[in-house]
Amino acid sequence: MEFRRLGRSGLTISAIAYGNWLTHGSQVEEDAALACVSAALDAGITTFDTADVYAGTKAESVLGRALAGRRRSSYELFTKVYWPTGRGRNDRGLGRKHIIESCHASLERLQTDYVDLYQAHRYDTTVPLEETMTAFADLVRAGKALYIGVSEWNAEQIAAGAALARELDIQLISNQPQYSMLWRVIEAEVVPTSEKEGISQIVWSPLAQGILTGKYRPGEQPPADSRAGHAEAGQSMRGFLTEEILGRVQQLRPIADDLGLSMAQLAIAWVLQNQNVAAAIIGASRPEQVHDNVKAAGVRLDPAVLERIDAALGDVVERDPTKTARG
Template identity: 50%
Template sequence: MKYRRLGNSGLKVSEIALGSWLTYGKSVEDQTAEDCIHKAYELGINFFDTANAYESGEAEKVLGQALQGYERSSYVVATKVFFPMGAGPNDRGLSRKHIIEQCDASLKRLNMDYIDLYQCHRFDEEVPVEETLLALDDLVKQGKILYAGVSEWTAAQIEKASGLSKEWRLHPLVSNQPIYNMIERYIEDEVIPVSERNGLGQIVFSPLAQGVLTGKYKPNQDIPSNSRAANDATNMIINSYFDERVLSTVEKLNTLAENNDMKLSQLALAWTLRKPNVSSAIIGASRPSQIEENVKAVDITLTDNLVKEIESILEAINDFHPVR
């Protein structure tokens, strides 16, 4: 495994992280989830991402339980706050009340004394960003979190928050967690440049486009019955990629990967990690073998010629925008 600094912070995280969205506490049995977490740790992954909203806290419980046997200083846990955790008007968002209460609740579910990285799961239009930043800063001062980050914030939102943190000498935001893969590349235009200027690293999710960039889905063919796309509990995002142009492009990428003695998943992860501002790529896994295959991507260095070939293939879907 290889490690990178999380933005401009001194924290080092594995280039491949293990996530728990749509899997742990939901579609994957707890024992299998723990097996995946143990395999990830064994392979050098030290970065584990979850969120309070994933199955109403169940994913945090599974992760916390699986990590109990390891030295706390040997791994990095990231969780999030924003989405509803109850029916009340204050059970959501980025108000000081919700942030403080949900941090305590996440610590309890994880069974940990502190959270390494606490992330604002989305931007809250109803709460002054100043209130959010001050609440996060207080949590750092209290030792409940070590670093703060955001997820799917726009370049303008990152710029404003970072500017206020500098002006008020608050602990800075160190990361942004956006979707990023060969199909969805919006962060390249503005988010990455702004993040680089302000010291934030990207922790990208869905680097394999929910499994589309593994080559398992073929144009003009039925969806495999045992795949994520066939599972109503996990297919909310993946179906948006089922465009014939996308699947045809993926087929060409798969051939390119095979011609270069690698799996398409490994090619896609190596392509994502080619960006220095990407601190880590989050994979999901329902089997330990998937993790074993994916971690090999960190040892792949894409040549300039191979990157050019990839870009040439991707030109066919440059104007494709998944429906969300």
């Protein structure tokens, strides 16, 4: 496993992180989920990412049980707050009440006294940023969270959040955006701003919801046991399931073959070439998927390979920075 520092901080994380969106508590039975977490630990993954909203709070509980009994200092635990977790008017967003209450609930479900990183799952335009950041600062000072991060904030929002964090004397060290060979909307604005502010990317969906594994082929129905074949999970990837994109992705296969990599390994290795990326989050429904994906850690792709990838994908790559948080 390769390890990287997160932002301009002293926190070291595994370059491959394990996430449980769309799996634990929903798609995957608990025994399989526990086996995947065990496989991740065995493979050298020390960084685990979840959120209060995943599977209606069940994902945090499953992860808490999976990590129970492990030495707390041996892994890094990340969660998030923003999306609704109840029917109450204050059970959502980044107001002080929801942030504080959600943090305490997450800690209980995760069976821990603190999280290493507490992340704003989106930007809340309805709440003053000062209120949000002050609530986060109070959690840091109370020892409930060691560091603060955000997810899918645009460059302007990241800069404003970083400025307030400095005023409050806390560390805002990460952003969690969607990023893959097919979805590069962070490159033009978010990455340069993050580099300036000392913030790293922890990227989700490096496989573009599984599209970059090559298992979805043009002209064919998605496999019944795949994410695209799952009614709820498949909704998040419909934008990638076009004949043109699927055809272009198949052109990556000979590139992966020449390097002795699976297509999934090639896709994960590609996002890790970006020096502002600290980790790529993988999900899994089977332990063997974990073992396959971690082999991407430490792989170096030379400029000629990166050019071949760009040529293969052509104009199906999305680069529009205004599409941040829309994926």
